[in-house]
Amino acid sequence: MFVFSHYSDNIPYSPPRVARIELVPWDDAYSVDNPLIDSEHREIVRLLNLLYEDWRSGASRFDILALHDELMANFELHFANEEEMLVRYGCPRLGEHVVEHIKLTAELRDIGQSLFSCDQDEGEAHLRAFLRMMLDEHVRTFDRDLMTVQPH
């Protein structure tokens, strides 16, 4: 059975795939009270959890790399959108924030390479640590700077 989107009678809509067991689930405590930025963060968390699930369940190298490419593209778009806002609202510690984005991107790239050469425990620990670093040490610290300057 097809479910149709509200926008067209011709385009079948399938809801985004979500991991059955999430390594680190989204939590509203990660919200920065900005609909665009929150939705991009949620999408990145969804994709990282899917990457974990697919890798863990032995998906093909091709599928895992395709998902990793999608994540890299999401990172690039998200950081561009966020940095544009940081500049527009005159956010504090902009330079430090951008350096953190560069580090996160390098770390994600590294994960894409290491998943094929580590065992399950190492891979899980690496992905979990990355999600925690991104959410607890970046979103809940640097990205929350937006809350102090964005218009309400």
Ligand SMILES: [Fe+2]
């Ligand atoms: Fe950020």
Ligand SMILES: [Fe+2]
């Ligand atoms: Fe962010």
